[in-house]
Amino acid sequence: MTELKDQFIDVNGYKTRFWSQGSADSVIILLHGFALSVELWEQNINELAQDHRVIALDLLGFGLTDKPKGKHDINIFPDFVYAFMQKMNILKAHLVGHSMGGLIATRLAQIHPESILSLIILSGAGFKKNIPIHFRIFSLPFIGEILARPNKRGLESALRKNTYERIDATKKLAEKLYEFSLHPEMAALLLKVTRTAINFFGFKNSILRTIKKECNKLTMPVLIIWGQNDSIIYVSHAYTANKIIPNSKLVIFDNCGHLPQLEHPKKFNNLLREFYKNIAKNTFN
Structure with a gap:
């Protein structure tokens, strides 16, 4: 397996970390979920890079990317990813978004459909209201501040769930995420992002x-992937996404x-490589 190395680029004044592998003209951009980082994709990048240029980036505020300044809403994230694409001279890309990254990828595809060749929503947020109680409690005043404190054992337990x-x-990933959680601004960021959406x-x-209002803009090939036993964003969300996104595949x-x-x-x-091969052959769906 080829070693994945940290690279950095300035995006709108924010130092942004990314990993890049492969040299093909076709570009895949991987977006991690809430409180995660590029390390989430360690077992996928080299395999996908056999046929594509694969780029995973730390979203604004997460991993080793700078924390956002001032007030912001949820659109700061798709806007940031689009600015990253422009800075990297990527005119069109295949998007893959996990969890919160799925919501971000969906919004980016809605805002800039001309730049997105395909969309993969992986256990994505934003399609139904119901989520586990611990996320809802995390959004509450005072309690959230306590739960957001760095806790290595808590992170390991959360990832196991x-x-x-x-x-x-998950243990290796928890160790890396614990390092990131020690940043003095990380707890405040986690709470701000949570309370913006939940x-x-x-x-x-x-x-x-x-999300639902502009699903008609998702005319590119859309693949929805979910775990049957997802206890974070329930599989019922997958069926809702599949229902409201035209011509999507689940x-x-x-x-x-x-x-x-x-x-x-x-x-x-293997699923992603086959998906992209079918798009190249115009045989999706």
């Missing part, structure tokens, strides 16, 4: 309305939680 079965990859009742209606992984790319990396990588 993301998967259907215990896997070694309240005690679940995902805010404003978020759901925004694949459910059995015996799988919220992290299909880590729980079943070979199956995941």
Whole structure:
């Protein structure tokens, strides 16, 4: 496996970390989920890079990318990814978004459909209101501030809950995320992002309305991937996404939680490579 090395670029004044592998003209951009980083894709990038140029970036505020300044709403993230594409001279790309990254990828594809060749929504947020109680509690005043404090054991436990079965990859990922959580501004960022999208009742209606209102703009090939046993964003969200996104295709992984790319990396990588081959042959759907 080729070593993945940190690279940095300035995007709108923010030092941004990314990993890049492969040299093909076809570009895949990987967007991680809430509180995660590029390390999420370690078992996928080299495989996908056999046929494509694959780029994973730390979203604004996460991993080793600078923290955002001032007030912002959820659109700061798709705007940031689009600015990253422009800075990297990427005119068109295939987007893959996991969890919160799925919401960001969906919004970016809605805002700039001319720049997105295809969209893969992986355990993506933003399609239904209901989410686990611990996320809803995290959005509350005072309690959220306590829960956001760095806690290595808590991170390991949280990542284990993301998967259907215990896997070694989550422990290594938890160690890296704990390092990032020690940044003095990380707790405040986590709370701000959570409270922008979530309240005690679940995902805010404003978020759901925004996503659902513009799904007709998603005319590119859309693949939705979910774990049958996802306890973070329930599999019922996948069926809703498939229903409201025109001509989308849904694949459910059995015996799988919220992290299909880590729980079943070979199956995941093969599915994506086949998806992109079908697009190149104009045989999607």
